[in-house]
Amino acid sequence: MELLSVPWSLLSSCCNNVTLLGIFLTAFVLLFDFMKRRKTWTRYPPGPSSIPFLGSMLHVDFQQPHVSFTQLSKKFGNIFSFQICWRNLVVLNGFEVIKEALINKSEDIADRPRLPLYEHLGICGKSAGMILARYGRAWKDLRKFSLSTLRNFGMGKKSLEERIIEEAGFLSSAFESEESRPFDPHFIINNAVSNVICSITFGDRFEYTDEKFQKLLHLFEESMKLATGFLPQMLNAVPSMMYLPGPHQKILQIPKQIIRILKEIVDEHKKIWDPANKKDFIDAFLGEIEKTKGDQETTFNELNLLFTTSDLFSAGTETTSTTLRWALLFMLLHPDIQSKVHEEIDQMIGRERKPVLGDQVNMPFTNAVIHESQRCGDIVPIGLPHMAYRDTEILGFFIPKGTVVVTNLSSVLKDETYWEKPHQFYPEHFLNAEGQFVKREAFLPFSAGRRVCLGEQLARMELFIFFTTLMQRFTFLIPENQPKPQLDPCFAVTSSPHPYQICAKLR
Ligand code: HEM
Numbered sequence: 001m002e003l004l005s006v007p008w009s010l011l012s013s014c015c016n017n018v019t020l021l022g023i024f025l026t027a028f029v030l031l032f033d034f035m036k037r038r039k040t041w042t043r044y045p046p047g048p049s050s051i052p053f054l055g056s057m058l059h060v061d062f063q064q065p066h067v068s069f070t071q072l073s074k075k076f077g078n079i080f081s082f083q084i085c086w087r088n089l090v091v092l093n094g095f096e097v098i099k100e101a102l103i104n105k106s107e108d109i110a111d112r113p114r115l116p117l118y119e120h121l122g123i124c125g126k127s128a129g130m131i132l133a134r135y136g137r138a139w140k141d142l143r144k145f146s147l148s149t150l151r152n153f154g155m156g157k158k159s160l161e162e163r164i165i166e167e168a169g170f171l172s173s174a175f176e177s178e179e180s181r182p183f184d185p186h187f188i189i190n191n192a193v194s195n196v197i198c199s200i201t202f203g204d205r206f207e208y209t210d211e212k213f214q215k216l217l218h219l220f221e222e223s224m225k226l227a228t229g230f231l232p233q234m235l236n237a238v239p240s241m242m243y244l245p246g247p248h249q250k251i252l253q254i255p256k257q258i259i260r261i262l263k264e265i266v267d268e269h270k271k272i273w274d275p276a277n278k279k280d281f282i283d284a285f286l287g288e289i290e291k292t293k294g295d296q297e298t299t300f301n302e303l304n305l306l307f308t309t310s311d312l313f314s315a316g317t318e319t320t321s322t323t324l325r326w327a328l329l330f331m332l333l334h335p336d337i338q339s340k341v342h343e344e345i346d347q348m349i350g351r352e353r354k355p356v357l358g359d360q361v362n363m364p365f366t367n368a369v370i371h372e373s374q375r376c377g378d379i380v381p382i383g384l385p386h387m388a389y390r391d392t393e394i395l396g397f398f399i400p401k402g403t404v405v406v407t408n409l410s411s412v413l414k415d416e417t418y419w420e421k422p423h424q425f426y427p428e429h430f431l432n433a434e435g436q437f438v439k440r441e442a443f444l445p446f447s448a449g450r451r452v453c454l455g456e457q458l459a460r461m462e463l464f465i466f467f468t469t470l471m472q473r474f475t476f477l478i479p480e481n482q483p484k485p486q487l488d489p490c491f492a493v494t495s496s497p498h499p500y501q502i503c504a505k506l507r
Pocket residue numbers: 130131132143311312315316317319320323379380383384385445446447448450451452453454455456458459
């Protein structure tokens with residue numbers, strides 16, 4: 001009693017009676033509100049225990065969160081709750097649950113959580129770019145504009161197909177210049193894939209040796225690495241830590257450098273901008289800024305142009321490039337499957353003509369191999385975070401507005417109740433008994449619903465043309481005296497293979 005009385009006496013000496021009454025009333029209202037919320041949250045999903053400050057973070061390995069989530073789902077069920085510091089998350093697992101959420105409750109979970117860390121860069125409100133934009137008018141206008149502009153600059157049309165075919169030629173020549181010596185294909189593939197985004201956004205491709213291009217690619221790769229792990233989670237949960245000095249300050253330095261380079265490119269565009277001749281995405285966006293001047297609600301402003309361009313670059317390079325690296329790795333490890341792809345290419349295209357998108361319908365086996373590479377590569381294992389836009393219910397569980405919703409896409413691509421051989425590379429998953437290609441509902445590497453990947457069509461075109469062009473020209477081999485490359489992935493926003501060496505032998 002004596003111990004307790006000390007703070008009380010201190011408190012009463014500092015506060016007058018009116019303040020004390022205020023404190024009591026506030027505490028009472030908060031307690032009442034908490035009890036009320038608990039009551040309506042009786043169907044809130046179960047989950048692992050939380051500790052003050054850290055929440056349930058210690059239950060997750062942030063280097064491979066999908067593995068932890070899949071393990072937790074075995075204990076708590078396919079819909080379970082979780083806490084990062086004091087932020088509530090619900091993690092969805094398995095095909096049935098994720099289909100119900102992303103497709104049937106698409107709008108209910110179409111929001112994105114606030115990421116205060118990136119607000120330090122100015123990414124918020126009407127200048128949040130595309131990926132992190134909150135669900136609402138700004139996101140809708142930007143998404144509609146981006147999709148139609150990508151289409152106008154060729155997405156789904158001949159001209160972009162031609163650009164991809166041309167870039168596939170450069171990629172193939174770069175492989176050939178290695179003259180069957182062992183090399184790591186990572187950076188060459190990155191160059192080719194990001195050049196496609198460059199030609200859409202900046203109007204031109206870069207030589208693979210261009211210094212500015214190499215710097216930009218390197219910065220994007222670094223920023224991806226820094227965006228993963230425990231630290232960014234902490235900084236988003238406790239944003240005031242950003243005001244303290246320390247190594248965590250580095251997290252924002254790289255994105256700042258990226259924005260600086262993109263600003264230089266935008267400024268160059270502004271100098272020669274001609275409204276009658278819009279050559280690329282940046283020109284079209286500048287046109288939209290002009291058109292919507294005076295509209296208080298518009299999302300078209302220069303800062304948002306920088307963030308959107310950066311989003312297209314980061315979302316459109318690493319993903320497709322990593323998938324291609326997985327596909328080549330599977331070819332190294334399965335020479336029998338590689339031979340069957342070669343056979344189909346020889347039959348349908350031959351060795352001289354360049355592969356085109358129209359070949360895809362006649363090449364079920366190659367198409368199945370690409371799909372299976374995406375399924376097994378599983379490159380965005382926990383998707384991007386969603387947030388409940390309104391109170392909702394998923395398969396009987398209550399999910400309050402504002403809850404972060406994590407879609408464990410990996411658990412769909414490897415769902416043991418759906419796939420015949422979930423943990424093996426088995427292209428037959430996408431073939432029927434007659435050897436024809438079949439679509440599978442649980443093939444969700446691009447996610448689904450309102451926030452489905454914006455670049456899905458572009459990525460599919462690139463994967464087919466790049467993969468088929470390389471396979472037409474080369475046989476891929478594990479270099480002599482080198483161990484078999486490993487299949488366990490490394491995780492940095494995307495899940496990629498460990499660096500490996502390859503020999504590309506001309507066919
Ligand atoms: C194999 C390649 C790719 C894969 C596997 C992939 C996968 C994904 C996934 C899982 C999401 C999250 C969807 C969600 O929130 O539920 C996403 C979002 C997005 N992707 Fe892709 N992606 C790929 C290629 C691309 C390309 C080439 C572009 C560029 C044009 C792109 C642009 C975007 C954008 C802008 C978003 C955010 C969409 C929004 O929030 O509305 N992606 N992608």
